[in-house]
Amino acid sequence: MIDSNVKINRESEILIIEINRPKSLNALNSQTLLDINKAISEAEENADVKVIIITGSGDKAFVAGADIKEFADYKAPQGEEMAKRGHTLVFDKIENLKKPVIAAINGFALGGGLELALACHIRYASETSKLGLPEVTLGLIPGYGGTQRLPKLVGKGLANEIILSAKMISAQKAKEIGLVNEIFPLSELMNKTKELASIIAKNSPLAISKAIQSVNASDTKNGFETEIKSFAQLFELEDKKEGVAAFLEKRKPNFS
Incomplete structure (x- = not known):
């Protein structure tokens, strides 16, 4: 195209x-x-x-x-x-x-x-x-x-x-x-x-998004806070549940 x-x-x-x-x-x-x-x-x-x-x-x-x-x-x-x-x-x-x-x-x-x-x-x-x-x-x-x-x-x-x-x-x-x-x-x-x-x-799109946001904040005064909040927010999302389950079940994750 x-x-x-x-x-x-x-x-x-x-x-x-x-x-x-x-x-x-x-x-x-x-x-x-x-x-x-x-x-x-x-x-x-x-x-x-x-x-x-x-x-x-x-x-x-x-x-x-x-x-x-x-x-x-x-x-x-x-x-x-x-x-x-x-x-x-x-x-x-x-x-x-x-x-x-x-x-x-x-x-x-x-x-x-x-x-x-x-x-x-x-x-x-x-x-x-x-x-x-x-x-x-x-x-x-x-x-x-x-x-x-x-x-x-x-x-x-x-x-x-x-x-x-x-x-x-x-x-x-x-x-x-x-x-x-x-x-x-x-x-x-x-x-x-x-x-x-x-x-x-192959990795979690939601985690990648939060990682980019946190890395971009690394040279600001709110960098650590951005990382902590992003880390916490991911605990509520399906990708984290799937990723942890896949690890424990010794299989590849199927992220949404």
């Missing part, structure tokens, strides 16, 4: 969203953000979808950034609206989604592309991928969450180095600093990402 700038493919309980603008190295424009939002929203409402994978079309780029031509003439009000709209439609939506989203970084992940990967819950990358936030070379800063999410993964020092220098880093370096979880040859990337998605899909 092709929905404008996004190609959607369903494989059992896994939904794959492929950003499909290869001639523009899958750069994000306003229409592409709308298409991603639509795909994510439909997956969120579909109980049969347990895990979402986001990747880019072709073998050159995951997403090479925002579409510069689209915002070249923007002034401050349009710039603010652009950032807010992107957060609402895609970046914050992904981070706070109740279902896990995995980025399969298959090439350049620059600017808004790296910010898209940062918003995902897990990041796998091809060995030849290059990652960076080059916005300062345009007289800008990352506006889709890069200044906020990157320090949480790699620390302020490395985040400042990456953002202020605008240099690209290799996939190997990204793994060493915790920016990506694993790296693979490009030919293996999607299969390895699907393997992880399949493992996750």
Whole structure:
């Protein structure tokens, strides 16, 4: 199925969203953000979808950034609206989604592309991928969450180095600093990402939702309280009863 700038493919309980603008190295424009939002929203409402994978079309780029031509003439009000709209439609939506989203970084992940990967819950990358936030070379800063999410993964020092220098880093370096979880040859990337998605899909959707919420709260003053309340709430739900029963009966659980 092709929905404008996004190609959607369903494989059992896994939904794959492929950003499909290869001639523009899958750069994000306003229409592409709308298409991603639509795909994510439909997956969120579909109980049969347990895990979402986001990747880019072709073998050159995951997403090479925002579409510069689209915002070249923007002034401050349009710039603010652009950032807010992107957060609402895609970046914050992904981070706070109740279902896990995995980025399969298959090439350049620059600017808004790296910010898209940062918003995902897990990041796998091809060995030849290059990652960076080059916005300062345009007289800008990352506006889709890069200044906020990157320090949480790699620390302020490395985040400042990456953002202020605008240099690209290799996939190997990204793994060493915790920016990506694993790296693979490009030919293996999607299969390895699907393997992880399949493992996750077997677990309790309700517990996964609460786990995502609690991890997202880990850098707030209410983090421990969020975890305690989420832990307690799960005791009242069928997935906990089924999971415990299956363990005691030495069988695989059948989660709702």
